[in-house]
Amino acid sequence: MDISFLRREFGDRFIEDKVVASLYIRDASFIEVSQSIIGVVFPEDEEEVVELVRWAVRNKTPLFPQGCATSLSGNAIATTPGLVVSFERMAKVEIDPIDGVAVAGPGVKLEELNIELARHGLFFPVDPGSVKSATVGGAIANGAGGMRGAKYGTMKDWVLGLRVVTGRGDTLKLGCRTYKCRNGYDLVRLFVGSEGTLGLVTEATLKLAPIPESATAVLAYYNDVETLVEDVVKVRANRVWPLFAEFLDAPTSALVGLEEKNALFLGVDVNTGAEERLLKKLRELIRGEIAQEAAGWEAAMKLLEPRRKLFYGQITAARGGVLVIEDIAVPISKLPDAVRGLKAVAAKHGVPLLLGGHVGDGNLHPATWYRREEGPAKVEKFIKDMAELVAKLNGTISAEHGVGILKKELARAELGETTLSYMRELKKLFDPYNILNPGKIF
Amino acid sequence: MDISFLRREFGDRFIEDKVVASLYIRDASFIEVSQSIIGVVFPEDEEEVVELVRWAVRNKTPLFPQGCATSLSGNAIATTPGLVVSFERMAKVEIDPIDGVAVAGPGVKLEELNIELARHGLFFPVDPGSVKSATVGGAIANGAGGMRGAKYGTMKDWVLGLRVVTGRGDTLKLGCRTYKCRNGYDLVRLFVGSEGTLGLVTEATLKLAPIPESATAVLAYYNDVETLVEDVVKVRANRVWPLFAEFLDAPTSALVGLEEKNALFLGVDVNTGAEERLLKKLRELIRGEIAQEAAGWEAAMKLLEPRRKLFYGQITAARGGVLVIEDIAVPISKLPDAVRGLKAVAAKHGVPLLLGGHVGDGNLHPATWYRREEGPAKVEKFIKDMAELVAKLNGTISAEHGVGILKKELARAELGETTLSYMRELKKLFDPYNILNPGKIF
Numbered sequence: 001m002d003i004s005f006l007r008r009e010f011g012d013r014f015i016e017d018k019v020v021a022s023l024y025i026r027d028a029s030f031i032e033v034s035q036s037i038i039g040v041v042f043p044e045d046e047e048e049v050v051e052l053v054r055w056a057v058r059n060k061t062p063l064f065p066q067g068c069a070t071s072l073s074g075n076a077i078a079t080t081p082g083l084v085v086s087f088e089r090m091a092k093v094e095i096d097p098i099d100g101v102a103v104a105g106p107g108v109k110l111e112e113l114n115i116e117l118a119r120h121g122l123f124f125p126v127d128p129g130s131v132k133s134a135t136v137g138g139a140i141a142n143g144a145g146g147m148r149g150a151k152y153g154t155m156k157d158w159v160l161g162l163r164v165v166t167g168r169g170d171t172l173k174l175g176c177r178t179y180k181c182r183n184g185y186d187l188v189r190l191f192v193g194s195e196g197t198l199g200l201v202t203e204a205t206l207k208l209a210p211i212p213e214s215a216t217a218v219l220a221y222y223n224d225v226e227t228l229v230e231d232v233v234k235v236r237a238n239r240v241w242p243l244f245a246e247f248l249d250a251p252t253s254a255l256v257g258l259e260e261k262n263a264l265f266l267g268v269d270v271n272t273g274a275e276e277r278l279l280k281k282l283r284e285l286i287r288g289e290i291a292q293e294a295a296g297w298e299a300a301m302k303l304l305e306p307r308r309k310l311f312y313g314q315i316t317a318a319r320g321g322v323l324v325i326e327d328i329a330v331p332i333s334k335l336p337d338a339v340r341g342l343k344a345v346a347a348k349h350g351v352p353l354l355l356g357g358h359v360g361d362g363n364l365h366p367a368t369w370y371r372r373e374e375g376p377a378k379v380e381k382f383i384k385d386m387a388e389l390v391a392k393l394n395g396t397i398s399a400e401h402g403v404g405i406l407k408k409e410l411a412r413a414e415l416g417e418t419t420l421s422y423m424r425e426l427k428k429l430f431d432p433y434n435i436l437n438p439g440k441i442f
Numbered sequence: 443m444d445i446s447f448l449r450r451e452f453g454d455r456f457i458e459d460k461v462v463a464s465l466y467i468r469d470a471s472f473i474e475v476s477q478s479i480i481g482v483v484f485p486e487d488e489e490e491v492v493e494l495v496r497w498a499v500r501n502k503t504p505l506f507p508q509g510c511a512t513s514l515s516g517n518a519i520a521t522t523p524g525l526v527v528s529f530e531r532m533a534k535v536e537i538d539p540i541d542g543v544a545v546a547g548p549g550v551k552l553e554e555l556n557i558e559l560a561r562h563g564l565f566f567p568v569d570p571g572s573v574k575s576a577t578v579g580g581a582i583a584n585g586a587g588g589m590r591g592a593k594y595g596t597m598k599d600w601v602l603g604l605r606v607v608t609g610r611g612d613t614l615k616l617g618c619r620t621y622k623c624r625n626g627y628d629l630v631r632l633f634v635g636s637e638g639t640l641g642l643v644t645e646a647t648l649k650l651a652p653i654p655e656s657a658t659a660v661l662a663y664y665n666d667v668e669t670l671v672e673d674v675v676k677v678r679a680n681r682v683w684p685l686f687a688e689f690l691d692a693p694t695s696a697l698v699g700l701e702e703k704n705a706l707f708l709g710v711d712v713n714t715g716a717e718e719r720l721l722k723k724l725r726e727l728i729r730g731e732i733a734q735e736a737a738g739w740e741a742a743m744k745l746l747e748p749r750r751k752l753f754y755g756q757i758t759a760a761r762g763g764v765l766v767i768e769d770i771a772v773p774i775s776k777l778p779d780a781v782r783g784l785k786a787v788a789a790k791h792g793v794p795l796l797l798g799g800h801v802g803d804g805n806l807h808p809a810t811w812y813r814r815e816e817g818p819a820k821v822e823k824f825i826k827d828m829a830e831l832v833a834k835l836n837g838t839i840s841a842e843h844g845v846g847i848l849k850k851e852l853a854r855a856e857l858g859e860t861t862l863s864y865m866r867e868l869k870k871l872f873d874p875y876n877i878l879n880p881g882k883i884f
Contacts, residue, residue, distance in 0.1 A: 098675050099773040099804075121681050145622045154622060156631065157599050172861050178771035179803035180587045180596060180841040182635055183853050184883055185865050189598065189631035193624055210683045233540050239563050241652045271716035278713065329620035331541040361621035362541075399622040411625050419614050423627050425871050429864070441626055 001059045006041060006083070009051060013042040013089070024084045027069040027076035028130070030322050031405060037064075040084040046163060046171065046202040052085060053169045053200065056435040063435055065196040067106065067138025070130035072325050073404030075142060075195045079439040087137045090202065097122060101160060101177060102206045106137025113206075122208045125152035128400070129311055137201050143193025145400030147244045147304070150360025152209070154400060156192045161205035164191055166198065167431025177205050190426070195402050196437040198430040212269035215243060215300035216278045220288030221261040225249075226336040228264050231286050232359045233332060235266065238285060240278070243267040243300075245360035246307045249339070252354045255313035256306045264288060264359070265307050267300045310356045310365070317354060318369035324379055326386060329363040330395030338393055342366050345385040349378045363399040387413065403441045411441070443501045448483060448525070451493060455484040455531070466526040469511040469518035470572070472764050473847060479506075482526040488605060488613065488644040494527060495611045495642065498877040505877055507638040509548065509580025512572035514767050515846030517584060517637045521881040529579045532644065539564060543602060543619060544648045548579025555648075564650045567594035570842070571753055579643050585635025587842030589686045589746070592802025594651070596842060598634045603647035606633055608640065609873025619647050632868070637844050638879040640872040654711035657685060657742035658720045662730030663703040667691075668778040670706050673728050674801045675774060677708065680727060682720070685709040685742075687802035688749045691781070694796045697755035698748045706730060706801070707749050709742045752798045752807070759796060760811035766821055768828060771805040772837030780835055784808050787827040791820045805841040829855065845883045853883070 006014045015021055016039040024040045025033045038061070043049050056063045062082030069076040078084050091107035097120040102113060110124060111132050117123050127146040128134055134144065140162070145154040152158075161175030175181050175188035191198055222228040225247075232245045246265040254260040266286070270278045275295035283290065294303040314323055330338045339355060346353035346368065357364035366386065370379045387397050387410050397410040412420060424442060427434075448456045457463055458481040466482045467475045480503070485491050498505045504524030511518040520526050533549035539562040544555060552566060553574050559565050569588040570576055576586065582604070587596040594600075603617035617623050617630035633640055664670040667689075674687045688707040696702040708728070712720045717737035725732065736745040756765055772780045781797060788795035788810065799806035808828065812821045829839050829852050839852040854862060866884060869876075 096773070096775065097679060098775040100678065101773070121679055143624050143628070145624075149622050153599060156628060157595060166864075170860050170864075172864065173858070174861065176771065176838045177773050177836050178805070178838055178841065180591050180771050180800075180805050181838050182585050182587075182840045182842055182844050183838050183856050184845060184862070185640075185868055186585070186598060186631050186635050187861070187864070189628050193628050198627075210678050210681045212683075213681045236542065236652050237539060237563055239652045239655045241654075271713045271720065273719055274713035274716045277715055327624075329618065329622050331538070331543070331619050333538065333540040358622075363620070363622050394619050396618045396620055396623050396625050398624045399620065400624055402624050403626060414625050416615070418612050419616065419629070420626070422608075422612075422614065422629070422871070426627055426868075429867050429871065 001061060003038065005055055010041050015040045024066060024086060025078045027071040027074060029072050029074040029077070029404065029406060030324070031074045031077055033077055035081055037078045037081055038083045040086055042086050042089045044089045046165065049165045049200050049202050050169055050171060053165050053167065057169065057433050061435065062438045064437055065141065065200050067135030068133040070134050070138065071142060071402065071404055072327070073401045073406045075402050075404035075440055077405060079405065085200065087135065095120065099177065100208050102208060104136045104204050104206060106135060106201045106204065108136045110134050110136065110139060117208060118211070121211055123211050124158065124206060125209050126155050126158055136204050140192050140201050140204060141194065141196045142402045143400070145363065147246060147358060149358055149363065150245060151241055151243055156189050158207045159188055159192050159204055160207050162188050162191055162201055163203040164199035164201050167433060167436045175205065179207060193402065195404065195440050197427060197440055198436065200436065212297065213272045214275055215267055215269045215297045216275045216282070217265065217267035217294040217300035217303040218282050218286065218290050219292040219303055220264045220266065220286055220290045221259055222264060222288040225262055225339045227287055228262055229332065229335045229359060231264070231288060232266065234285050235282065238281070240268055240281065242360055243269045244304060245358065246304065247357055247359045248307065248310065249355040252310065252313060252356050255317055256309040258306055265304050267304065314354055314367040321369040321371050322376070323367065323369045326366045326383065327399050327401040328366065328386065328390045328395055328397055329361065329399035330390060330393045332362045334393040334395065335359065335362055338364060338389065341389040342386060345382055345389060349382045351378050351382045362395065405440060408442065443503060445480065447497055452483050457482045466508060466528060467520045469513040469516060471514050471516040471519070471846065471848060472766070473516045473519055475519055477523055479520045479523055480525045482528055484528050484531045486531045488607065491607045491642050491644050492611055492613060495607050495609065499611065499875050502875070503877065504880045506879055507583065507642050509577030510575040512576050512580065513584060513844065513846060514769070515843045515848045517844050517846035517882055519847060521847065527642065529577065537562065541619065542650050544650060546578045546646050546648060548577060548643045548646065550578045552576050552578065552581060559650060563653055565653050566600065566648060567651050568597050568600055578646055582634050582643050582646060583636065583638045584844045587805065589688060589800060591800055591805065592687060593683050593685055598631050600649045601630055601634050601646055602649050604630050604633055604643055605645040606641035606643050609875060609878045617647065621649060635844065637846065637882050639869060639882055640878065642878065654739065655714045656717055657709055657711045657739045658717045658724070659707065659709035659736040659742035659745040660724050660728065660732050661734040661745055662706045662708065662728055662732045663701055664706060664730040667704055667781045669729055670704055671774065671777045671801060673706070673730060674708065676727050677724065680723070682710055682723065684802055685711045686746060687800065688746065689799055689801045690749065690752065691797035694752065694755060694798050697759055698751040700748055707746050709746065756796055756809040763811040763813050764818070765809060765811045768808045768825065769841050769843040770808065770828065770832045770837055770839055771803065771841035772832060772835040774804045776835040776837065777801065777804055780806060780831065783831040784828060787824055787831060791824045793820050793824045804837065847882060850884065
């Protein structure tokens with residue numbers, strides 16, 4: 001393998017030091033990785049990315065693209081002794097408030113983007129749990145979702161155009177700078193959620209939204225999940241489309257500092273001046289015990305803060321054990337069945353269970369864990385039964401975290417061999433030498 | 443060719459009569475078609491669609507899928523002596539207001555779907571000009587857009603799942619019933635806008651939205667387009683995201699019964715009770731002469747009615763000539779340049795020009811026409827210059843009507859040979875025998 005090329009072309013932007021490089025091998029998925037890699041390289045522009053792909057093809061060496069490695073499915077892990085490509089240095093952003101777009105490098109962080117956008121009364125609505133560190137490139141690779149998914153959709157709905165380098169070393173300019181674009185097949189959305197396996201994103205044109213004038217929110221406690229879900233549906237049936245409708249089960253609520261009851265965080269974007277009327281409407285519709293109310297955009301966002309501690313609450317509960325965070329979605333009508341079923345399956349296999357997620361789009365994140373010394377056997381049985389339950393409820397085992405390494409078997413079962421074979425052929429078309437993030441999805 | 447199979451399997455759902463069949467050869471694009479086809483077949487379920495594809499492969503005979511043939515780019519035209527597959531009979535729909543989805547056959551009409559949905563306080567937001575007759579299958583094939591594109595996006599944002607039959611006769615179940623779905627590559631969106639060239643859609647799972655509580659709208663006249671565009675941008679910068687922002691130039695305004703001035707139809711969805719405050723805000727922000735105001739959802743929709751007459755206005759103006767309706771989009775900041783440039787190019791080549799479109803997403807529909815006896819030479823020169831102008835303004839020559847037959851050359855120039863070659867390989871992957879709507883896009 002020709003390492004000298006990397007040394008010559010990238011200088012101190014190519015890190016070979018084993019200790020430093022080892023920091024770039026893992027992601028947030030708790031998957032243990034032991035093998036070493038060639039190193040980490042930090043390209044600064046598209047031309048360098050093209051050179052890297054050509055080098056990888058010549059040297060039959062895999063490239064592992066990386067944003068901030070917040071993946072929970074192992075999408076960002078270097079599984080073989082290849083080269084990690086970090087996009088940290090490709091973090092330029094151009095905001096055009098008139099066109100309503102931002103043109104961003106893959107290394108731009110979503111939170112930083114939103115701080116800039118706020119000056120123009122705009123925001124980028126995709127809001128994954130990892131929003132403080134997640135990057136544009138990573139969010140595209142993962143097809144990120146989050147708390148505003150029910151109303152604002154996910155990453156696929158907010159990427160207008162892409163520049164990508166395929167596994168053949170071709171540079172493709174896809175999509176448009178305009179909101180509407182119908183020039184041939186929609187390759188932009190084929191790349192969104194492809195987990196870095198079809199091409200490396202070097203630039204993204206993102207659609208922006210005006211920040212709503214105002215918002216209201218309530219925090220309500222429930223004895224049973226059925227009523228909680230019914231209330232969210234009732235609000236929507238009354239021509240109110242919640243901005244967020246987040247759920248924590250009783251033990252999780254306690255972990256993030258709330259009462260030990262099922263909690264619903266329900267937020268609605270409204271016109272200035274309409275806050276009180278909407279709160280009145282929510283009070284009439286909601287049967288849970290309303291513990292907090294908020295009027296105004298900032299206040300509504302603040303009310304949601306305990307929900308953002310979900311991940312830390314789960315880590316705390318696992319107490320050094322290996323945390324496994326699942327990511328299912330079921331049709332909203334099936335949410336109570338899913339909660340009941342998950343509790344039963346966890347009890348059956350004697351594994352701990354914490355539940356939280358997004359009611360508005362049926363997306364739950366069941367969390368469980370095991371001690372290293374006891375091994376994952378019980379948790380694996382739980383996951384198998386969970387997948388069966390999800391299939392029975394017409395849901396999906398991968399709502400927003402992607403397939404990565406952890407969900408390969410489950411995705412295979414859900415998709416079926418025929419669909420999977422078309423996906424494999426697509427992979428071959430864009431990356432015939434299998435150098436782009438190999439070992440993921442399939 | 444084995445016609446007996448069609449006769450035996452489809453009985454009176456296979457029409458061979460040349461006169462009746464000739465009704466299914468054309469679409470709304472004014473492209474003249476003279477050759478005859480084998481006939482029209484009306485499958486009733488997915489199994490019959492699979493049989494048709496297998497028959498087509500065996501007999502090397504193209505299939506031309508058809509909804510209501512409202513395409514303006516020639517996407518729905520039978521260009522060779524093949525078989526038209528009409529989805530008229532596959533028009534079942536199941537609405538689930540709790541899950542917020544509709545599962546619809548390809549033959550369901552968008553307008554009929556919306557009539558059903560209104561009973562549940564829901565609607566399907568994609569609103570193309572042809573909404574009264576456009577079908578779900580056709581809207582998917584075309585990736586339809588329309589008047590709510592700036593806020594609600596286009597068809598790609600509202601299709602959650604698909605069942606399709608590929609050109610190899612495989613049935614694929616793609617996507618999910620849930621709003622979030624990340625099980626492998628996003629093939630759903632690869633099919634949306636693929637113009638029937640990759641597979642035949644047999645069922646679609648659509649995302650639904652609650653009808654906004656209320657709305658306000660104004661009709662304002664402007665002396666210059668610059669101020670009109672600036673006003674729309676200003677409204678958005680004040681944290682108001684218009685539901686629609688439609689534009690007609692002076693001659694078009696006159697054609698649909700308004701004053702002969704540049705007209706802006708600006709609608710905003712609001713909370714009940716906030717109508718008057720929003721109208722006041724619009725009055726303050728807008729510098730045009732406000733000729734009409736509306737408060738309430740129905741009133742706002744009614745104010746927009748003259749805009750919906752655009753197509754008929756254009757037909758009237760063409761007086762039996764061959765009407766050519768283009769479909770460009772430019773970044774919003776470039777709209778005034780686009781309007782000025784189009785007028786200059788039309789004057790240069792001495793062709794008539796009517797302008798209307800969607801300011802909120804930069805999508806204009808320049809319309810021109812020619813007499814059959816004089817031929818299209820001047821109009822072709824106009825289109826060539828229009829495409830150059832659009833490229834210079836960083837726009838697209840196909841915003842929402844698709845490539846079809848009319849835009850093949852322009853799309854080739856816009857996409858470039860490399861991207862196009864990947865698209866051709868995709869076509870080969872899904873339809874290796876080139877039996878699905880051949881002669882379109884490429």
